[in-house]
Amino acid sequence: MASHDFPAGKLPETSLEIRLPQRSDQVDQDAEHCSVLVNGVWQDIRFHDYARIYRIPGLYEQLFHDVLDCQSPDVIGKVLKEELQTGGYEPESLRVLDLGAGNGLVGEQLRRVGPAHLVGVDIIPEAREAALRDRPDVYDAYHVADLTNLPADLLGELTRARFNTLCCVAALGYADIPPAAFSAAFNLISDRGWIAFNIKDRFLSDEDTSGFATFIRRLRDEGVLELLSSSRYRHRRNVNGEPLYYVALVGRKHRDIPAEFLD
Template sequence: MESQESFSDAARSVRLDVRLPRHNGDFDQDREFCSVLVDGTWRDIRFHDYAGIYRIPGLYEKLFHDILDCRSPDVVGKLLKEQIQRDGVAPSSLRVLDLGAGNGLVGEQMRTVGADHLVGVDITPEAGTAVERDRPGTYDAYYVTDVTDPPREVADALAGARLNTMSCVAALGYDDIPPSAFRAAFNLIGDGGWIAFTIKDRFLSADDTSGFAALISACEREHVLTVRSSEHYRHRLDVAGNPLHYVAIVGTKERDIPIDLLP
């Protein structure tokens, strides 16, 4: 655990010059970008260019956590911890699948909660490289794969991992994780397991175009997911300093999501 903290600190302490653009804040999160000084040249990098961000050590932490004050890993970790405490569940019994694991901040949080076994999955190869570089040892296993169509050996390893908890933080909707991948990961968790995720509040509203509002409400209605606690909170600031609000949800899985619940 000590070495994980020191690697994380090392990633955070890298000296990086980052500038945010001046604008009136009227474009959506997936079009935000920053400028980073790399080898003497300012480069614009879109926030959703995860590969570009992970390639630069410490940039993810500096941008989202130090500058834009992202709270999501802490919020979901706290919500999950409080709920399992109320239920008298030992944290060490958690066997977590972290979907959209990125460079391991949520994995670190799940270790703080007390999870004993931790598997990360992300579709971006640079995420796997970054987690090895910045937080080696955080995950017992980490797969760079599309969870809807993993290679046979990965499918077998995931199916055999006796997973009883899913975490998914700041990764649903936009061009990131679609409902089909959420379903595939959810269905790897044993019945009665924990589902802990965060999602932009708009994606659970009547204005949703991501498909998650329909999916989550159908999961509740059809007794696939029982929501045990939730929190509407400030995920982070946008580039203009305005708050971006998300919802953190912790629930229990009752059964697999049937295919016909997909939007």
Template sequence: MANRKLPDGNDGPSIRHRTKLEIRLPERADVFDQDSEYCSVLLDGEWRRMRFHDYDRIFAVPGLYEQLFHDILDCRSPDVVGKLLKEQIQQDGVTASSLRVLDLGAGNGLVGEQLRTVGAGFLVGVDILPEAKQAALRDRPEVYDDYHVADLTALSPAEHDTLLACRFNALSCVAALGYADIPPRAFRAAFNLVADGGWIAFTIKDRFLSDDDTSGFARLITACRDAGVLHVRATERYRHRLDVRGNPLHYVALVGTKQADIGEELLP
């Protein structure tokens, strides 16, 4: 492609993709925290800069999420959590088709697709963004039995009843906890929609489970374990994806079982 100038004057590498989206990563990405990463995408003849966390804008462009995070930055999270969950249910002789999963922070459905591959029988997506639901219905209309745009920290009684009636026995939440995304209170609300004994499968940046955590999840997960609310069955630290400089970003995938609701007092 012609080597156009990025809006900031950088000439980053240009990637021509099979669906003809052209995406550039910033060349001088010297100071980026994961939270401020961005790329530039050629749309209608103009380079548009998109922050990675501007999911509404990313989901609005068909194929951009997959090309950026999966093809270019080699995101592995849906595969890793799917494999870990599958191993654990198999150990217990649970058939995947019995899983009734609430997929929190479902985005455009890549995790749902993976869970269908594992064999999940019933799958409901929840995301705070209408653009995520639109993208899931546009790109993977067959994956979810239902998909709700909702803020789990502010569910109406009707929304709560609708979700409760789904009789979830599993929760998945991939690459969506912490930062300005899903806070501990929303995770708690989703966790409490799952039946006791149900499966909990999530991924989270490794730092958010460490002493340096600022997201509140390190304290929440520790408190849940200590209180016997969450029984951890398996954890795996893995490379979630590359950052814009090509360095690995490590996450932890955790699969466990719910023993009881998370009480208000366990929130950080």
């Protein structure tokens, strides 16, 4: 697909034409799709085909934030800031790892908090390319990597970064970040570090099939993660205009996640 030609750091001012499908019954989030007019041709794009979405400047923002009213980067940024204030923590000492960073919307929020160091990681190269194209000043570094299979040099670099904060927004569950990758990122954060993330409410319920409900309960119950705040909120709307609820969680790490938690 041809991508539009826009200068780095500047998103298009004209909006894209986006058509949502006719009202569809019970489509789960990972099957949602839309049509977008790109260079005069209508393209059908699945919402979870992030590579295609990131290649079109402004599409992610327009689709998820303008049309579907996604609140998550704002909500996570706000609850993290509140907990930092309550904990008496100086923003200038924050060293943040943004896991599943995408095209940098969460990084943009975090940059406003004033961290000392902010690093993005995503598994697809198109995310990094979009972040550097649209928000070149947000991250100090941005890596394309699978945290469950890190090359030794990158593991060394991430370890030397001495992160004390993990953020992971709209990226857990479905075919996105599994517990093993979250765990690897968590273990890069120092003890007493801040952990801020969100997850679909269903993935914390008894009906969960993602593995996160049991995993997060265990983190809390076995003293790995001290949960400070947990709030259910509307993450965004679905293609039918109905609300999708997520839970925003902020806590402090007490120790590394042991390997057996992933069995």
